[in-house]
Amino acid sequence: MDNNIYVTRSSMPPYEEYIEMIKPLWESHKLTNMGENHKKLESELKKYLGVKNVSLMTNGHMALEMALQAMHLSGEVITTPFTFVSTTHAIVRNNLTPVFCDINERDLTIDVDKIEELITEKTSAIVPVHVYGHICDVERIEQIAKKYNLKVIYDAAHAFGVTYKDRSITAYGDASILSFHATKVFNTIEGGAVVYESEKLGHELYGLKNFGIRNELTIDGVGANAKMDEFRAIMGLCNLKYVDQEARKRELIVSTYQKELNGINGIRYFDKQKSVRPNYSYFPIIIDENKYGICRDDLYDRLKEYGIFTRKYFYPLVSNTECYSKNYYYKNLEIASNISERVLTLPLYSELSIENVKRICGLINNIGG
Numbered sequence: 164m165d166n167n168i169y170v171t172r173s174s175m176p177p178y179e180e181y182i183e184m185i186k187p188l189w190e191s192h193k194l195t196n197m198g199e200n201h202k203k204l205e206s207e208l209k210k211y212l213g214v215k216n217v218s219l220m221t222n223g224h225m226a227l228e229m230a231l232q233a234m235h236l237s238g239e240v241i242t243t244p245f246t247f248v249s250t251t252h253a254i255v256r257n258n259l260t261p262v263f264c265d266i267n268e269r270d271l272t273i274d275v276d277k278i279e280e281l282i283t284e285k286t287s288a289i290v291p292v293h294v295y296g297h298i299c300d301v302e303r304i305e306q307i308a309k310k311y312n313l314k315v316i317y318d319a320a321h322a323f324g325v326t327y328k329d330r331s332i333t334a335y336g337d338a339s340i341l342s343f344h345a346t347k348v349f350n351t352i353e354g355g356a357v358v359y360e361s362e363k364l365g366h367e368l369y370g371l372k373n374f375g376i377r378n379e380l381t382i383d384g385v386g387a388n389a390k391m392d393e394f395r396a397i398m399g400l401c402n403l404k405y406v407d408q409e410a411r412k413r414e415l416i417v418s419t420y421q422k423e424l425n426g427i428n429g430i431r432y433f434d435k436q437k438s439v440r441p442n443y444s445y446f447p448i449i450i451d452e453n454k455y456g457i458c459r460d461d462l463y464d465r466l467k468e469y470g471i472f473t474r475k476y477f478y479p480l481v482s483n484t485e486c487y488s489k490n491y492y493y494k495n496l497e498i499a500s501n502i503s504e505r506v507l508t509l510p511l512y513s514e515l516s517i518e519n520v521k522r523i524c525g526l527i528n529n530i531g532g
């Protein structure tokens with residue numbers, strides 16, 4: 164038995180429930196291509212999120228690639244380097260040029276005060292990220308986008324279930340993408356979705372995820388294949404029943420972390436944002452070496468010795484990765500660079516016991532110099 168504690172652990176529904184739900188597939192043999200469960204999950208998610216349209220995709224990355232492609236963008240896209248590489252890859256794979264904007268220290272999302280200075284005549288869109296489920300300043304971003312006639316596509320991979328002013332955070336912008344990867348608060352094993360309003364965009368997305376096929380005789384676009392199959396749609400339907408229950412467990416874990424870490428010199432965590440219902444998807448801390456006594460990398464290594472496997476999400480900064488540092492030129496990413504050297508995400512999943520949370524905090528307390 165593996166007694167290690169990892170940064171997360173997939174949520175799974177009761178075994179019997181999943182088996183019961185997949186049994187009919189042995190009768191129907193209808194395994195994919197927008198089957199019954201695919202349709203059902205789309206409609207359940209619309210209800211759960213309270214949004215107009217949801218288009219399921221095979222994963223969050225393809226959701227972003229497809230959403231960007233469906234917008235027919237060109238030129239430059241302003242985005243954040245403090246994210247998972249998928250965000251930038253999706254931009255570049257659409258033949259667009261990423262222009263990195265620094266983040267704010269408050270919640271680590273894109274710094275809205277620095278967006279306008281990066282806008283040129285080539286800018287066509289902004290791709291902000293609700294990193295860790297911390298929401299971006301959606302109101303300021305909307306103002307900027309209107310002023311310069313830019314599209315806004317939110318990478319909401321971490322933000323399933325997050326609301327702002329009682330409205331799903333995915334309802335903001337021209338579209339938002341979600342990830343339903345095994346490591347996310349809501350999972351379909353692999354999976355994702357685009358949340359959007361425009362029916363025209365929905366038509367494009369459907370074509371893009373299904374080879375451009377409209378019917379047996381009509382193929383009206385150069386599409387890819389990004390469909391979700393029935394097994395994964397069923398996993399989603401099962402997991403969705405438990406997502407609120409899981410969120411309450413995560414909430415307790417987060418409040419325990421906050422209580423136990425409170426007062427440890429040089430360890431900073433993030434409080435709930437105003438008017439936001441969080442989803443407790445990640446628990447990042449920022450280490451101030453001067454006050455804590457040792458640096459982030461040393462804390463990461465020391466915790467490992469005790470079988471606690473934290474993660475350096477998001478280090479290296481995307482702009483410093485091999486595939487981007489040589490091909491693009493960026494400047495003024497001071498905060499993102501600094502945070503990426505000092506951030507550590509602690510284990511967080513619904514089955515993590517409060518006893519273990521206290522143990523992790525005790526270790527963090529003792530390890531500090």
Ligand code: T4K
Pocket residue numbers: 169170171172173222223224225246247249250292318320321341342343344345346354355472474476
């Ligand atoms: N945009 C953003 C901002 C994202 O963060 C992501 C994905 C995307 C877009 C793209 O969405 P997807 O195409 O992935 O749907 C993970 C995930 O693979 C990735 O989905 C996620 N973000 C990223 C932040 O983290 P790794 O390489 O850290 O995962 P891995 O395999 O090391 O897993 C971490 C821990 O999770 C393991 O130690 C144990 C646990 N785990 C993992 C897997 C795979 C499980 O409990 N069950 C599992 O099946 O990337």
